[in-house]
Amino acid sequence: MESEKSWEQHALVNELIEGMEVARKLKEDWSLPSSADSRNSLLQRILSSYDKALLILKWNAPISNSQTMHQESSQSPLSIQTSPLREHPKEVHHQQLKQNSKKRFVLLGYFNSTSQHIQKSTLYTCFFFFFRKMVPKWTRHVRVNIDNGFEGPLHDGYSWRKYGQKDILSAKYPRSYYRCTFRKTMGCCATKQVQRSEEDPNAFDITYRGSHTCCKGPKSQDTKEKPHSNVDFHHAKPSLTVETENVTAHPLASFGCTTQDNQHSLFSSMVLENDPFSQTSLLSPNTAESSYFLSPSFLVSDGVCNKPWPYSDAAGIVSADTSTTNSPIFDFNFSLHSVGIEDSKFPFDALDF
């Protein structure tokens, strides 16, 4: 346990120092006629560092603290639509214990692994735990004027590939499942679900999950999607109405896809969907709006990661930017440097599990 504390503290200190150093550099650059991109990328790095640091802190928060913080934050008048806790407090406590234990296991398993290759079964287990339970998820309600010839859900600037459609029991319209086109080539695990709204057939409810690590964001437009089937609401015609509302889960959920972030990386998907603590205290919009967790990608107007809605690299650690197969990929990342793993060739063989 002492060693755990040691590397956690080490990582934490490293992140804070890095954040400070980059902030200093930003300050120096501020008066220079350097590009906005440069400043934005520095800003991105700073926030990324603090994201990491905060996540490490959160990771190590005592259960009692977590619970207290959750209760406090859930009472916050600013917190919106965090998942209501249905569980009895005792159950919550047990769940947190369980989750904390799992989280710790995953992190320590990674950091402390002396083996050159982590067992595939471990990776598999870790992946599903993270992806299904911890990857951020948020919903957007998007309205589109179908009369204008748009036949399908909005194109959000990313390139998606449909991999399934399902009739939902209580829903009038089927739900379509999309994943990032670059999942195979770049290991991007972002997915989205699109479902036509029952109340308003011209509207779509789009649920995003996971972060783009593919660097093929809105600006690249590297897509082979049929233009008629998707509407790019970044460049929507005036007649196109776009509404966003009910960002139900994680407005800060990492959608970081800057090149820089991929190198630097990110705890991206370790924002915990089911973790009451992270939802309410680390991720609730009130926290974001008011303090540390607001992503630069949301703040900047011309930056490389100027997302159309509050995407964030919050909690990003390291992009395990793996070129891969269809296999599940870790979509969370952490700074190897910060924990003293300097070898950039750290063997993370996600290719063949």
Added chain:
DNA sequence: GTTATTTGACCCGC
């Protein structure tokens, strides 16, 4: 030939 979509089957959590 390559890439995307469709759709039935399968997996897994509840």
Added chain:
DNA sequence: GCGGGTCAAATAAC
């Protein structure tokens, strides 16, 4: 057992 999410073979589109 049910239902949501994903897989993967078949098919379509380019």
